[in-house]
Amino acid sequence: MASAHFQGRVALITGASSGIGRATALAYAARGAQVVLAARRESALRDVAREVEARGGRALAVRCDVTREDDVARLLHETRAAFGGLDVLVNNAGLGLYGPVEGFSEAQLRRVFEVNFFALVRVTQAALPLLRARAPGAQIINVSSVLGHRGLPLLGGYGASKAAVNLLTESLRAELAAEGIRVLLVSPGLTETEFRDARLHAEGWRQDTIPLRAMSAEAVAQALVHASRRGHRQTVLTLPGRLMVLANRLAPGLFDAVARRIANPAKAP
Incomplete structure (x- = not known):
């Protein structure tokens, strides 16, 4: 293993079957953590668990739909049974939505909020008793998006769900500070994953390649994981993402024009 900074600690990652979740599980395991992998795709989860174990780590794969209360309760029960506690919760599971506000359905928007926001609340609430038992030093890491800091055309539904995560994170950070539980926010920019393939689309809308x-x-x-190790309260990733957040703060009107070009809207034929 690469290092042992998280040796003996337990990290639970939702959305761990692929993409950022999978990579995060491997990164924590490489630093000595025992990892709990949660996602709906059980076979993919077991593949990730085998990767962790092949590198000398220990992993527990738990099929879990984070939108289901009974699944989440079982996830935390199995975490306690296997490892006795929890030190780090990474709320990573997410679902995208593409299309204009007038185009996506209420059902689509509710689905996105259910996965990106309400499920995050559900998992956090269920995990708090285990995290409190390991405080001070326990952590909650919420994976947001640069779109939670600045909306772009045709990505408003997804961005709204992430903006809700951002505000919740700030509130939760203040609420848990006295207990020694740190609450961190990590906001990736454009990332090479299956995320865009799996997201919902307003009828007739697809997105061309973003430049x-x-x-x-x-x-x-x-x-x-670096933010987790250092306890950084907020991390905005990719240079374009950081520039976008800064430009929106300094010149929001000017950035509106830039935003229309970044979104690169394309209606499917």
Whole structure:
């Protein structure tokens, strides 16, 4: 293993079957953590668990739909049974939505909020008793997006769900500070994962290639684990992402025009 900074600690990662979640699990395991892998795709989860174990780590794969209360309760029960506690919760599971506000359905928007926001709340609430038992020093890491800091055309539904995560993170950070539980926010920019393939689309809408360089899932995971190690309260990833947040703060009107070009809207034929 690469290092032992998290030796003996237990990290639970949702959405761990692929992309950022998978890479994050491997990154924590490489630093000595025992990892709990949660996602709906059981076979893919077991593949990730085998990767962790092949590198000398220990992993528990738990099939879990984070939108289901009974699944989440079982996830935390199995975590306690296997490892006795929990030190780090990484709320990573997410679902995208593409299309204009007038185009996506209420059902689509509710689904996105259920996965990105309400499930995050559900998992966090269920995990708090285990995290409190390991405080001070326990952590909650919420994976947001640069779109939670600045909306772009045709990505408003997804961005709104992440903006809700951002505000919740700030509130939760203040609420848990006295207990020694740190609450961190990591906001990736464009990342090379299956995320865009799996997201929901307003009827008739698809997105062309975005003219920005994507960050690898592995690079995002390394940055996340670095933030976890250092206790950084907020991390915004990719240079374009940081510039976008800064430009929106300094010149929001001007950035509106830039945002229309970044979104590169394309209606499917």
